[in-house]
Amino acid sequence: MPKVKDQNKVNAIYKATIELVTKTGFSGLKMAEVAKKSGVATGTLYVYYISKEQLINDVFVVTKKEVAGAIINSKYVKGSFNKTFKAMWYGYFKYCLLNPEKMLFVEQFIYSGYITEANIIKTNTYFEPLNQFLIEGQKNDYVKKMDVALIKAHLQGAIHEIVKMVVREGLKLKKKDMNTCFTMAWDSITE
Structure with a gap:
């Protein structure tokens, strides 16, 4: 019988993985x-995840599910x-602004x-409602x-580049700036 994972340890492992990947890359x-950064024994980490690839894939799937929840x-x-x-766009924009390390993790992982x-x-299915929403908008x-x-x-x-700039420059976006960013996004996809 597989060992039940302690969710607090899993969360700590995910957080440590995301932080380390954004600093060191996957390789x-x-x-x-x-294990050290998450406060989990190395043996425990290997009980939970048999390889780095399995760990990274699990973190990716969980993070993509969060992203889908922020949009849909x-x-x-x-x-x-x-x-x-507009509500969906703001949901994703705010998610990325509050979680830039997760945004970067997913961005890096897709091409890793x-x-x-x-x-x-699996993760593409999370976004099927968004796809259908946009298709309906096209119809x-x-x-x-x-x-x-x-x-x-x-x-x-566009959202990723704005968030990277805001984080890198330590900027505070004003509501007016966010509204302008949304308007540019809306204008770019509408007929």
């Missing part, structure tokens, strides 16, 4: 450093397409070569007729 990540939330349904889209095909498929002539993956990449890329 520089050492399981012993993850029933409280964001506001009646009109524009208002719902460590991601498994099973986890690509109703709100959103440009182009591949939804390109639309999402365009929106995500």
Whole structure:
């Protein structure tokens, strides 16, 4: 019977992994450093995760699920397409602003070569409601007729670059600036 994982230890391991990966990259990540930073015995870490690849994939899946929850939330349904889209956009923007290390982790991981095909498929399903929302927007002539993956990449890329600049420069975004960023995103995808 597999050992039940202590969720507090798992959370500490995930946090340590994300912090270390954003500093050292995936190839520089050492399981012993993850154990030390998370306050978990190295043996315990290996009981929970048999390899660095398994650990990174698990952290990726959990983080992508968080991201999906930040974007796709029933409280964001506001009646009109524009208002719902705005709530979703702000949800993701605020998630990235509050969790830049998770944003960077996911961004790095996608291109790292460590991601498994099973986890690509799994995490893509988390965003299916967003895909359907955008397709519905296209059917109703709100959103440009182009591949939804390109639309999402365009929106995500802009948010990521803004958040990186804000974090790097230590800027405080004013509400007016955030509203302008949203307006630029909206204008870029609408007909």
